[in-house]
Amino acid sequence: MTSRDPGTPRRRDAGRPRGASVVAAILTAVRAELAETGLEGLSVDRVARRAEVNKTSVYRRWPTKEALVAAAMDGLRTDFAASPDTGSLRGDLHALATPIADLLSRPEGTALARAAISSGAASDIASLAAHRMSEQVSPVFAIAERARDRGEWRDDADPHQVIFTLVGAILHRVLLEHADPTGPWLDSLVELVHRGAAAN
Amino acid sequence: MTSRDPGTPRRRDAGRPRGASVVAAILTAVRAELAETGLEGLSVDRVARRAEVNKTSVYRRWPTKEALVAAAMDGLRTDFAASPDTGSLRGDLHALATPIADLLSRPEGTALARAAISSGAASDIASLAAHRMSEQVSPVFAIAERARDRGEWRDDADPHQVIFTLVGAILHRVLLEHADPTGPWLDSLVELVHRGAAAN
DNA sequence: CCTCCATTGCAACTAGTTGTTGCAATAATA
DNA sequence: TATTATTGCAACAACTAGTTGCAATGGAGG
Numbered sequence: 074m075t076s077r078d079p080g081t082p083r084r085r086d087a088g089r090p091r092g093a094s095v096v097a098a099i100l101t102a103v104r105a106e107l108a109e110t111g112l113e114g115l116s117v118d119r120v121a122r123r124a125e126v127n128k129t130s131v132y133r134r135w136p137t138k139e140a141l142v143a144a145a146m147d148g149l150r151t152d153f154a155a156s157p158d159t160g161s162l163r164g165d166l167h168a169l170a171t172p173i174a175d176l177l178s179r180p181e182g183t184a185l186a187r188a189a190i191s192s193g194a195a196s197d198i199a200s201l202a203a204h205r206m207s208e209q210v211s212p213v214f215a216i217a218e219r220a221r222d223r224g225e226w227r228d229d230a231d232p233h234q235v236i237f238t239l240v241g242a243i244l245h246r247v248l249l250e251h252a253d254p255t256g257p258w259l260d261s262l263v264e265l266v267h268r269g270a271a272a273n
Numbered sequence: 274m275t276s277r278d279p280g281t282p283r284r285r286d287a288g289r290p291r292g293a294s295v296v297a298a299i300l301t302a303v304r305a306e307l308a309e310t311g312l313e314g315l316s317v318d319r320v321a322r323r324a325e326v327n328k329t330s331v332y333r334r335w336p337t338k339e340a341l342v343a344a345a346m347d348g349l350r351t352d353f354a355a356s357p358d359t360g361s362l363r364g365d366l367h368a369l370a371t372p373i374a375d376l377l378s379r380p381e382g383t384a385l386a387r388a389a390i391s392s393g394a395a396s397d398i399a400s401l402a403a404h405r406m407s408e409q410v411s412p413v414f415a416i417a418e419r420a421r422d423r424g425e426w427r428d429d430a431d432p433h434q435v436i437f438t439l440v441g442a443i444l445h446r447v448l449l450e451h452a453d454p455t456g457p458w459l460d461s462l463v464e465l466v467h468r469g470a471a472a473n
Numbered sequence: 474c475c476t477c478c479a480t481t482g483c484a485a486c487t488a489g490t491t492g493t494t495g496c497a498a499t500a501a502t503a
Numbered sequence: 504t505a506t507t508a509t510t511g512c513a514a515c516a517a518c519t520a521g522t523t524g525c526a527a528t529g530g531a532g533g
Binding site (some may be wrong): 258 | 320389390430448449461470
Binding site (some may be wrong): 092095126127128129130133 | 480
């Protein structure tokens with residue numbers, strides 16, 4: 074019946090550890106539900122049922138629906154910074170655009186992009202998106218620097234504007250035209266943007 | 274005490290007419306609320322209170338929240354088809370891009386664009402957006418035809434892709450960068466796209 | 474093996490939301 | 504002025520976000 078000495082600090086890693094499988098199941102369920110119903114139709118209850126987990130276990134990890142979606146987004150991130158030096162501006166642009174288009178062509182990617190755009194600037198989702206964006210930005214703009222070194226880059230072209238135009242065109246294609254942003258269409262877009270950015 | 278002859282059809286336009294001011298107040302309130310809270314946070318109750326109208330009067334006109342937002346969107350539409358023949362491709366592109374950027378730079382325009390994108394392809398909002406889009410499309414592509422006639426248009430450039438790239442870049446600027454899409458930035462974008470579409 | 478103790482499941486709860494319905498008051502128009 | 508549709512009002516059902524208290528579970532250290 075002796076109680077634990079209150080002066081002794083509790084062991085930090087005692088007790089039942091958090092099940093990583095629970096987290097994975099929930100985030101997978103979020104992405105699936107998001108693709109089916111969109112951000113507006115997303116219900117935490119349904120997410121929990123799909124993940125075969127109690128609603129309480131969801132709320133214990135993420136305080137709001139927004140935070141939950143932000144976490145799901147974070148899990149799907151892709152490393153665009155890895156785009157290689159292909160030796161030419163055209164090649165670099167293509168190598169950058171391809172994984173972006175691939176991600177956005179998948180239903181989950183489409184749904185997450187929609188969610189990122191639909192939430193206002195102040196939301197968890199938008200600030201996470203902005204943060205991820207800023208992480209990827211500097212390596213991506215190495216493309217412009219390399220092109221400048223090769224004399225391939227037009228002096229008065231703004232690298233931000235060029236890259237964001239490329240991305241914006243892909244987003245328009247996916248989110249408004251509901252069309253596939255890969256294949257010949259993407260090739261043609263890269264040519265268009267390349268002509269806009271290249272010297273001569 | 275004589276009751277109305279049941280054989281006589283009721284006068285069609287009898288009774289209290291619908292107040293046009295009620296409609297206007299509601300749609301204005303929707304746009305304001307949408308700009309403040311976004312599509313997700315939009316509450317029909319709050320819209321009604323802001324319009325100083327009973328919630329019931331809203332639901333009697335538009336059966337769902339979606340239809341309500343679609344109506345608000347419809348009321349704000351702008352006629353892009355009116356873009357004039359300026360005599361040059363560069364001028365035409367600029368004349369097209371300017372009203373689009375102006376609309377999207379206003380909070381209401383931003384909010385409505387967000388709403389149009391965030392709702393899935395099956396929604397009222399998205400189908401209205403698609404319909405409005407298709408109305409505007411053919412006059413807009415007169416720009417490409419005129420340029421072709423002048424010998425200014427690049428043979429292998431797809432008019433859809435060029436115009437949608439322009440729009441996509443503006444949307445990216447507004448919805449993801451949260452920046453102003455007008456002024457020098459827009460001028461520079463028009464130059465970029467023009468270089469991509471122009472012959473030579 | 475066995476005792477901790479954090480994690481999980483469960484059920485009940487508050488509060489806000491969408492959307493509906495019946496009824497009384499109102500206000501144009503013929 | 505009588506007609507008749509529109510509006511306001513209040514109550515309603517169903518769903519959702521998010522919270523809380525308690526019992527059951529199960530991994531990790533002893």
